[in-house]
Amino acid sequence: MTDRTPGAAPQSDTRMRLTVLGGYLGSGKTTWLRHQLHVGAFGRVHVVVNEAAETPVDDALLGRAEGITLLAGGCCCCVGRPALIAALRDLCDARSRLSAADDRLDRIVLETSGLADPGAIVAAIQTDPVLINHIVVDETVVTVDAIHALAQLAGEPLGRRQIEAADRLVLTKVDAVDPVTLDTLRATLKVLNPGAVVAASVRGEGLALPPLPPGTAPAPLPPVAEDARGPITPTRLHIDPGIDWSAFTLWLSALLYARGDDLVRVKGVVRTPAGRLLIQTVRRVVQSPEILPEVPPEQGDMREDDTIVFIGRGYRPEDLGRSLRHFTGRTS
Amino acid sequence: MCNACGNPAAPGHWTEAGAATPGDRLRARFHRAALLNRVLKPYGLMAHDDGVVPGIQIGTLSGARVIVDHLDHVWAECDRLLGHPVDPLDPRFLGDAAPSTHD
Numbered sequence: 127m128t129d130r131t132p133g134a135a136p137q138s139d140t141r142m143r144l145t146v147l148g149g150y151l152g153s154g155k156t157t158w159l160r161h162q163l164h165v166g167a168f169g170r171v172h173v174v175v176n177e178a179a180e181t182p183v184d185d186a187l188l189g190r191a192e193g194i195t196l197l198a199g200g201c202c203c204c205v206g207r208p209a210l211i212a213a214l215r216d217l218c219d220a221r222s223r224l225s226a227a228d229d230r231l232d233r234i235v236l237e238t239s240g241l242a243d244p245g246a247i248v249a250a251i252q253t254d255p256v257l258i259n260h261i262v263v264d265e266t267v268v269t270v271d272a273i274h275a276l277a278q279l280a281g282e283p284l285g286r287r288q289i290e291a292a293d294r295l296v297l298t299k300v301d302a303v304d305p306v307t308l309d310t311l312r313a314t315l316k317v318l319n320p321g322a323v324v325a326a327s328v329r330g331e332g333l334a335l336p337p338l339p340p341g342t343a344p345a346p347l348p349p350v351a352e353d354a355r356g357p358i359t360p361t362r363l364h365i366d367p368g369i370d371w372s373a374f375t376l377w378l379s380a381l382l383y384a385r386g387d388d389l390v391r392v393k394g395v396v397r398t399p400a401g402r403l404l405i406q407t408v409r410r411v412v413q414s415p416e417i418l419p420e421v422p423p424e425q426g427d428m429r430e431d432d433t434i435v436f437i438g439r440g441y442r443p444e445d446l447g448r449s450l451r452h453f454t455g456r457t458s
Numbered sequence: 459m460c461n462a463c464g465n466p467a468a469p470g471h472w473t474e475a476g477a478a479t480p481g482d483r484l485r486a487r488f489h490r491a492a493l494l495n496r497v498l499k500p501y502g503l504m505a506h507d508d509g510v511v512p513g514i515q516i517g518t519l520s521g522a523r524v525i526v527d528h529l530d531h532v533w534a535e536c537d538r539l540l541g542h543p544v545d546p547l548d549p550r551f552l553g554d555a556a557p558s559t560h561d
Contacts, residue, residue, distance in 0.1 A: 139469070258468045259459075371476030372490045376497065376529065377546055379473055383533035384545035398476035405472070415475040441547050449546045452553060453497070 140226060141262045142218070143233045146247055148288050149269030150278055151240030154298030154327075158269055159237055161330025169232040172217055176202040176210065176239045192231060201239045203246035210236075210247070211254055218260035234261070243284065244268065244291040245390070245408040252411050263413055268292035272303045272326075276311055276345050279318070286347075289318045290390045290437060291408050297326040300333060313344040320360045321393035321406075321435040361436045361443040363394075363450070369432070370454050371398045377453040378405075379412075381446075386410035388441065394434030402431060465512050471528035484509050494532065500550065501540055505532070 145168070149155045156175075162168060176197045195213045200206030217234060224230050238244060244266045251257050268288050271278075278285040289295065295315055300308060312324060312335075326333040365374070374396065382389060392407040395418060402418040436446055459466060477486040491507035491514065498505055498516075506515040506523075516535050517523040526535050537543040545551075 141469075255467060370489075370493075372473075372486055373493050375473035375476070376490065376493050379529040380497075380533050380544050381546045383530065383537070384543040385547065399482065400476050400478040403475055412472045414470070415472050417475075445547050445552055448552045452551045453493075453546065 139262070141260055142221065142231060143264040144251065144261050145233065145235045145264055146244045146266045147235055147237045147269070148242060148244040148266065148291065149238075149240065149296075150271060150275070150282075150285050150288060153240065153269040153271040153275070154296075154330075155237055155240070155269050157330045158267075158296055158298060158327055159235065159330075161327075164330075168235060170229065171233045171235055172231050173235050173237065174210070174213055174217075175237045176206060176242065201241050202236075203238065203242040203244075203250070207250050211250065211257065214251065214261065215254075215256055218256065222260070233264075241284065243287050245287065245411070248291070248408050248413070249411045252413075265293045266291055266408075267294045267296060268322075269296045269298050270311070270315065272297045272300045272308055272311060276307070276314065279314060280345070280348060286318060287390070289315060289322075292319060292322045293393075293406065294323045294325060295319070297324065297335075299328070300326045300335075301328045309338060309342045310345050312338050313342040314347065317344045317347070317360070319391065319437065320362070321391070321437075359437070359439065359443065361438075361446055363434045363436060363446050365396065365432050365434060365450065366454070367397060367432055369396065371396070373454040374450070377450055381449075382407060382410050382412065385438070385441065389436060389438035391437040392434060395431050396434070397431050405434070465527075467527060471530070473529045490514075490529075497544065498536065501536065501544065503536060503539060 147155050147159055159173070163171070163173070170192055172193045172195070174195045174197065195217070197206055197209050197213060200209065202210035214234070217231065221231050236247065238247060248263050248266065251261060251263055268291065270289065275285070279289070297308070297311070303311075315322070315324060316338075324335065326335045378392070382392070386409050389407070390409060392405065394405055396403050396405060400417065402420065403415040404418050405415050406413050436443075473490075474483065474486070477483040487507050487509055491505050494505035494514070502519050504517045504519075506517060507513075511525065513525045513527050514529070514532055515523055515525050516532060516539075518539060524535055526532055533544060
């Protein structure tokens with residue numbers, strides 16, 4: 127599925143890793159998480175569960191974690207944000223009191239409510255002056271209900287935002303839909319977020335997906351209310367090998383500042399003197415670049431070197447390449 | 459983090475990830491300042507990084523100067539000084555690597 131198992135994460139910095147688990151209401155977040163905890167996929171992990179409703183129900187199911195914090199009564203991407211920040215700070219405090227030689231927490235998994243926008247949560251964590259020193263947002267996993275997702279994506283801006291924010295999409299309930307529907311859904315997800323790794327699961331257990339038949343048509347995505355400036359489209363930008371990293375970051379940081387509201391996601395691998403760097407952003411927030419192992423993983427095109435996917439709207443796709451060439455070309 | 463001045467406020471900005479050794483980092487800072495100057499000059503702004511003072515200094519032609527932490531703040535500061543952001547998709551940046559002649 128992915129090479130980013132907890133042990134493989136670069137441990138040169140000792141900050142805690144954070145996995146954001148999102149997905150629409152009833153899309154199978156807790157089921158998936160419970161199975162991952164059962165098989166020990168996350169190591170020493172603390173689970174933070176956010177319920178938008180006042181009645182917590184899911185916490186009884188997650189017994190395998192080191193600890194559980196429940197944030198009930200407010201979605202943590204908006205009204206419940208202070209409670210989330212406080213809970214995460216408490217975890218950082220508790221961990222900081224232990225020496226590095228002790229069995230400390232490796233990871234936090236934040237299960238968001240079904241109404242949360244994972245991008246907003248990542249932004250909140252990365253702009254907090256305490257949390258940024260203790261927590262690295264490692265991966266955003268979004269569960270996608272194979273039965274209902276197509277209907278949700280057709281009309282729900284939130285459903286689309288969740289898909290766009292994901293690093294890994296986990297299709298759930300795949301045993302309950304016919305293969306044609308599943309293929310259409312996979313093609314649709316590829317339109318919304320071509321950079322994400324797609325995996326499948328049934329009741330939390332991983333399932334191998336056959337290759338997507340070429341030419342599978344995605345479902346039509348009619349513009350929803352907030353898409354007034356045109357549809358969100360992906361653009362794949364090949365960058366020159368041996369690109370000037372300073373010029374590239376100058377360009378990308380300016381682009382994100384000026385166009386961050388339009389660029390919902392940027393993701394790709396750039397080869398630099400320091401190694402292969404995985405860059406990913408959600409709107410204006412850039413996650414700490416991760417140095418990838420030199421040998422490209424077998425799963426192929428997801429991690430193609432020197433290719434960056436831009437997902438956004440409000441600009442002409444060809445302008446990205448022209449502008450980048452202008453920024454880097456003047457230096458040669 | 460320094461207890462007196464609070465610098466750096468956050469560990470390593472993402473734009474500094476491409477350099478691994480202290481020497482590389484210093485070279486990258488000088489190089490970045492030179493690149494930044496070329497971009498900002500048509501706007502009547504300049505960038506300065508002497509490798510000693512932390513952060514990047516942004517100046518105007520009238521001599522006003524401000525120190526910012528990293529590139530994100532550079533663009534925010536330019537936005538404040540100019541009244542609009544420096545947009546890489548502005549037509550002036552879409553030519554084929556020819557320096558713009560107009561302002």
